[in-house]
Amino acid sequence: MKEEARGVWESLQRVFSQLGPVRLGSTIIFLILAVLIARFSWDTPLIQEAERALYDMRASVYAPSIKKDDRIVMIVYNEDTLKLTGQRSPVDRTILAESLETIDAVGAKAIGIDIFFDMPQDDDELLVASFKRMKTPTFLAYDDAATNPEIDYAQHEFLKGFIDRLAGTNVKPTVIRLVTDSDGVARRWSKLPGSLPPFFAMALAGANPKFAENTGAIRYLVPAVADTPVFDKIPIEAFADPAMAEALGPLLKDKYVIIGGDFIDRDRFETPVASVTGAVGEDKKMIGLEVHAHMLAQLLNDDKPSAVPPWTLWVAAVIVAICGGLSALIVGNSIKVAGILISQGLFFLIFPFVLHKIGIDTLTLPAFGWGLGWLFGYASVGSAARTINSKQRAFAQNALGKYLPKSIAGEILKHPEKLALHGEKRKIFAVFTDLEGFTKLTHAIEPEMVAALLNDYLDRLSEVALEYGGTIDKFVGDALVTFWGAPIAYPDDGERAAKAAYALYLAGEEFRKNVPEGVPKIGVTRVGMHYGDAIVGNFGGEGRIQYTALGDAMNTAARLEAANKALETKVLISREAMERTGLDWYRPMGKITLRGRSTPVDVFEPVPDWAEKERAAVTAVIAAHDKGDTTAIQALVAMIAEIGTDPEKKDLGLVNLLKRLQKTKNGESYALG
Structure with missing residues (x-):
């Protein structure tokens, strides 16, 4: 919560600095004026005439009729x-x-x-x-x-x-x-x-x-x-x-x-x-x-309309001003925006009639004042937003050609305010990939073929990352580095990142099946994913700027990708990332200590083709092992035996988990050498 509050405060500071004291002051004054108009329109010259006319209309329309x-x-x-x-x-x-x-x-x-x-x-x-x-x-x-x-x-x-x-x-x-x-x-x-x-x-x-x-x-x-x-x-x-x-x-x-x-x-x-x-x-x-x-x-007739408490008029005035301000920030196609604005206008027109109809005393209800207050709020915030947008759009347009990946370029052009103008601390989902044995492969085939294969491979993985909304950070040889959560964060970043991680593995498998004849066998694509802190923003100096992420999240994801080799798995996801994906297709793969790290990590592997009872069985074994029950691993022995010894079907990751659990006790972490 503290970090979120700090992030909000930092965002507000940037907005204030972009507005400047004069524009900020005038915006605040107009918002206060919007609230006062929406509250005291019955006492304001000229405006009160409109209020009286609207009230007389309501009183005439809903006056009780009687024969005599x-x-x-x-x-x-x-x-x-x-x-x-x-x-x-x-x-x-x-x-x-x-x-x-x-x-x-x-x-x-x-x-x-x-x-x-x-x-x-x-x-x-x-x-x-x-x-x-x-x-x-x-x-x-x-x-x-x-x-x-x-x-x-x-x-x-x-x-x-x-x-x-x-x-x-x-x-x-x-x-x-x-x-x-x-x-x-x-x-x-x-x-x-x-x-x-x-x-x-x-x-x-x-x-x-x-x-x-x-x-x-x-x-x-x-x-x-x-x-x-x-x-x-x-x-x-x-x-x-x-x-x-x-x-x-x-x-x-x-x-x-x-x-x-x-x-x-x-x-x-x-x-x-x-x-x-x-x-x-x-x-x-x-x-x-x-x-x-x-x-x-x-x-x-005992017909006394219910009075509107003064405090509700204050609350309504504030809400009206806020709605006007927020309406100025609505983006989208013109039909959507027009629909929202028209619906609000109809609300201000119809709602007082509804209140009058149900027996509320709308005398002194600031119906016209609400509309005028909304308009002042809309104008004040809209003017401020245009000031900020003009500055951010100028920055975004200048930066797009230098460092922004295509995955976010279109969104940034529509919403330039979402692009950080400097490095900032963010929570992200980092994903690393690596193609097993590709370095050795480059020594066995012609350079032209190496370039063709690498381009084909990276194109396939890039399409997957972009399909799931990831930001492509960089290519390091045959490795792809991507992340979710910056520069634009979405509520489902975790789910999309996890699905992308598994899809990247599948894309690698598809690539292996389609290599030209004469090319030696290509290894599997291994993937690591972690959720944590990173510094994202502009790095590289004036000469060459790159939008990238640095920090623990990236380092841990890279180590998880490397750990696949020792654990004989394909995709490894940390507990921190897994718990934020909203998916239930994981099996636990124990607790490990990554190379260069002292803090153990609980790791999981996505197995979407497994039945729920199978995933639950592995989860139960890990839980029992954590409590010191060494006999629980017999359930893994039975599962491995049921799968069989066929090399094409053998679950190497499950076999590796069994070996590690046999070497540890009481939920100890298995240290990777």
Whole structure:
């Protein structure tokens, strides 16, 4: 873990140095700005207009539709009422007093009056008398000058005095103040000082703890049929007429009755559902009394959308900025890249609608801010990536012709950032090969034939190494040196390296079968493979640069290749490499001490044609030998006998293992001389 962390830190240091302080600083600033935009877009000028428009769209699309809410009835003063009474402001109180008598008599559930009585009138005594006789719980509009700038001191004093006269009656004060956003749209519940009486809807329906501190969205209802309003609206003069009152009275029994004005020039609000046919008036606005009706219905429905915790908005903002930055690093064909970018764009567009649909309060959800934050993250990281890529591509293009093997040239051109600009410590899978007896062969045949055979042989092995994604380090005579894990590392490097090691042996066998007539018999190809540390990078000086690997991994792999001769095996793989290949086709070949080394190595040989039980049998023998059971090697004797003594079929490696186990005990290492 420490080495991995060190590697990550070194990579970051290289990135920082390539960016430079100015570019790095600007990238960080833009990423921070991306997070802030994605978090505070509802409070940012211009951007908040887009957020409101998107919210209004969501609220309109998913507004609950209803044929009619029969629980609430609006009784209104309208333009006809003003003509009838000849009084515009304040409204006539006699007609209200007469109507209240009728409403109280029919047994309404509660009455709310959205009218301020903040200045004296001749008929005040008549209205006060009606209020004092009320049996129905009645709530009268109230506010104070200290928190509402629309009410002056004189108005407040008269209003307070009027309500004080009703102390001990069924008439209680309530606050009718509606709040709007800066664009004048009523989207949210009112947040009021705790010193004021309960809010209109809360007073009528009774306290609901869920709504006690609610400042979330108003859930407007929309008509299921365009010509049918959500709430009944009846002119107040109908109830002042005894003949009409007798007929209309039963419509109010056990219902919430709210009384207020319906005028064309005041107390009208824009709402998020203005685009829904039939939801608002011809001027696309809704009277304040109706806004209260929607809030009352929401409370009665216990329909409070779940609030989004502020910390999740911070988390989302960071994720959005990171996604934007990572998207700038996506590589591949244009269709793939376009698909990923379009899918993210659709997510930002659709996800807020999904949240709204499932009952999440998306008021203040930064939907547009997410998209803008993503764009800032994309632009900032994309700009930084282009700076780094331009430097690395220039280096890669200059270096390709000098030292990079063909196996990685194409990948480096696509991803120049993966090419180390200097030597670095890496974990690699190193593979060495050697052709037995080739040196002696060169003295027995013509030089032209030697060159032809060597080229053919190395071509075959190179094709195998390249097929399995190896980096060809060098050719040393008839030996091929390859490694996996640098300059580009992949999760399956171990598996591909192990398969390549065995395939290199098979390629050597195929070469032996196809040598021209007259050429002496050619020996087998031996292969060694190890996993460990190496220094990979540019070596050789200015005059001749070579990309190569140096270190323990390479040395151990070379010694394992040489150990095949003493152990009479074809391919030897160390335990360190075997455990990282993900393959199960190995048989253990004991513990040996390599030439020039003091630390023993557990070695294995790939036998893909063996059955699992056969490999398990050899594994059991080695395990028993490690515990001091010398009788366990009889199982090897039986296996060798079963194979037979035919030279073509005889398993020399297994015979050699038996001899070594007979010479050691308790899992001792067998030292190669």
